Amino acid sequence: MPVILELILKSLVLIFVLLTGFAYMSLVERKVLARLQARYGPNRAGPFGLLQPLADGLKLIVKESITPKSVDVPIYFLAPVLVVIPALILFAVIPVGPGDLFQLASKVNVGVLYVLGVMGVAVYGIVLAGWSSNNKYASLGGLRASAQLISYELGMGLAMVTVVLMAGSMSMADIVAAQLPTQFGGVLGWFIFRQPVAAVVFAITALAETMRSPFDLVEAEQELTAGYMTEYSGMKFALFFMGEYVKMIAVSGLFATFFLGGWSGPFVSEVPLLGLVYFTIKVIACLLLMILVRATLPRVRYDKLMAIGWKTLMPVMLANVVITAVLIVIGVPGYK
Numbered sequence: 001m002p003v004i005l006e007l008i009l010k011s012l013v014l015i016f017v018l019l020t021g022f023a024y025m026s027l028v029e030r031k032v033l034a035r036l037q038a039r040y041g042p043n044r045a046g047p048f049g050l051l052q053p054l055a056d057g058l059k060l061i062v063k064e065s066i067t068p069k070s071v072d073v074p075i076y077f078l079a080p081v082l083v084v085i086p087a088l089i090l091f092a093v094i095p096v097g098p099g100d101l102f103q104l105a106s107k108v109n110v111g112v113l114y115v116l117g118v119m120g121v122a123v124y125g126i127v128l129a130g131w132s133s134n135n136k137y138a139s140l141g142g143l144r145a146s147a148q149l150i151s152y153e154l155g156m157g158l159a160m161v162t163v164v165l166m167a168g169s170m171s172m173a174d175i176v177a178a179q180l181p182t183q184f185g186g187v188l189g190w191f192i193f194r195q196p197v198a199a200v201v202f203a204i205t206a207l208a209e210t211m212r213s214p215f216d217l218v219e220a221e222q223e224l225t226a227g228y229m230t231e232y233s234g235m236k237f238a239l240f241f242m243g244e245y246v247k248m249i250a251v252s253g254l255f256a257t258f259f260l261g262g263w264s265g266p267f268v269s270e271v272p273l274l275g276l277v278y279f280t281i282k283v284i285a286c287l288l289l290m291i292l293v294r295a296t297l298p299r300v301r302y303d304k305l306m307a308i309g310w311k312t313l314m315p316v317m318l319a320n321v322v323i324t325a326v327l328i329v330i331g332v333p334g335y336k
Contacts, residue, residue: 142218190259
């Protein structure tokens, strides 16, 4: 029973942190984009605009929630939940610090398979949202999403295969351990230096997986009037954005775990809490990079988007997996 209670408490803390992170991630994005465009951003609700997420939440709660007559009601209401839940449970296998205190299920020996499975489920919420709305624009958005996510998940999966080959394990805890300073020369042991191609491909596919610019074709306002969420309003509408921002945090956590050494850093063995601090800094850096990409790159045309996934990223990652396997077999230093 104490073990069950501990897991429940950790889960509740994790969900609270992720939901709080979602709320303030929306504020951070608006402020950073505003500064990049020589604007101030939200600055009226509370000091420095810090209460803006609360104001937005209250507005969405009291906003009228309209359900069109022609929708498939059960699936229409289920779709937003199917978008949010996979984003929340992704963090279950990500170690945010050393020791059992900072880990929920990261020692599971199939953690990478769990990540791939959860990411594969997430597309159903978007597809069902478009289909159940009985709206042509929403349906097209859902179809675009399914094609895009399936295409880019293949490249992301191959990037994860490369990491698994390097670590010799599908456990997230073992992947972090394979990048610790004692293994291969300090920071140079991070897989971003030993597998730069996989890191770049993972970063690109993470943007597509979260449907962020320049891969936000499923929400193209000028073509689809917001896409799969066209017929949603109020809190149901907000749940889709909650899923997007929470998933941004989750894929940033995955990138930090796979390629930036996870929670590793100086003096972590003496002060374990520093591991959580290092992990948080790495996740924030990844999130800021995603915001910067949105501010600087234009939206990719849809046929180009699909071509990048199938004709560029897939061949590159297949070659990278083969080369990595060969280097491991022949015993090249850093690939043993």
